[in-house]
Amino acid sequence: MRTQRGASLTYGLLETLGQSIVIGDFDKNGFPTEAELCIRFGASRTVAREAVKMLTAKGLLSARPRQGTKVEPIAHWNLLDPDVTRWLMERQYSNKIYREFTEVRLAIEPVAAALAAQRANKAEIRAIRDGLNGMRNELHDHDAALAADIDFHVAILKASGNPFFLQLRALINTALRISIGLTNKIAGHTASIPAHEAVLLAIENGDAVGAEKAMRAILLESLELLASFQPETAH
Template identity: 35%
Template sequence: MVTHPPKGLHGQAVEELGRRIIRGDYPPGSVVDPVNFEAELGVSKTVVREALRVLASKGLLESKQKRGTTIRPRADWNLLDSDLLRWQGSSAPTDGFLADLAEVRAIVEPAGARFAAARRTPDDLDAMRQALEAMAAADTDAEAMVEADLAFHRALLDAAHNELLSRMEVVIEAGLRVRDRIVHGARHFSDSIPVHQQLLDAVEAGDADAAVAAVASLLAQASDDLAAVRAVQNEAGTDPLPKEVP
């Protein structure tokens, strides 16, 4: 699942208000005034009303008579919603958010690799090969590398042929996208193509243990690269997200 920001006034309103809530501009429990949003965003009452309805469906807002529209507690947010994951990742992500994503990847991807080694089809292998070739062709193009990396890991989960596991791609994508944006944007990363190749070879050979081991190596390499870049950026006081990938 590739997520893209929605277009049009309604989509832009959802994006802007959603990002503000995720950033903490409006603390949980605070009352928000739709009329103010109309003036700030320069949109109609109808656009704001529909945007608030969408955000309410994601667990961010609730509207009650006499209380108005309030920000719900974080515990009520649909944190696995693809938009919420994207908004959290596209703002300056906290170390806690990055750690949570890494832990989920460490739970999901080894299992996905094990099942993929047992259930992959020729089409699955072709999808993984094409993604790996795109990674190699990307060279120093950070955006192209990010998209190719995402495609590889989506193909890996799809190769497990478990519909629920495949739906976890929204979390895997969020983790990969924010990590790749930081690491590849900083031009400081290890060559991950050989380890991706090892993973593909293991899946193609039906070697579940080797596939799990390759995933473990990938995750360790990803963690080391991210830690190195974060350390440099924290020391320099630079923005940890140099550029958002569309």
């Protein structure tokens, strides 16, 4: 999922800086100079430069001689980069970003479900069903149920056959974790199994329109539940 499994100095600094940038730690005093980075994080120039270069590649920074390194405005960030999405999740939750995530899901996932209904093979349908069964069997274990829920949605993205849709798995992962974190506060609430069953059934039957509607219903239900539960807050 992330850029690399390894935890070298460079990737450690990448994580630290990425999170700090997303939180806004450098908004006041500006981004440190290369020399300051080395001092503050005990890194060599090589490590500092390579971490900055990777953050530049993700749109978070830009550097020019004499002018220094600057944090780019959020409009320039590669928001669909898995690392950036994860850093956004790890910072303080905000209703605004959850709504934005869900709007993206409302655009993508119903269309992906419709395509899956037209194209999914047996193995892909089995993967979707495994996700649903996991949700059924783990009603007691919130973490396991969440993992199964994510598996269900990602399996549909895969079954769509369009690799670009699959790129959004990190965002969906994030959105679902936020969603679950909130809905868990509502006593006894769990993801709606029947709604998920309806999506699977439509895909199995090759019913593109039905799959699209059923998936949209899941997302709208989740969105309305949250809206009714927690009023819009700042940010």
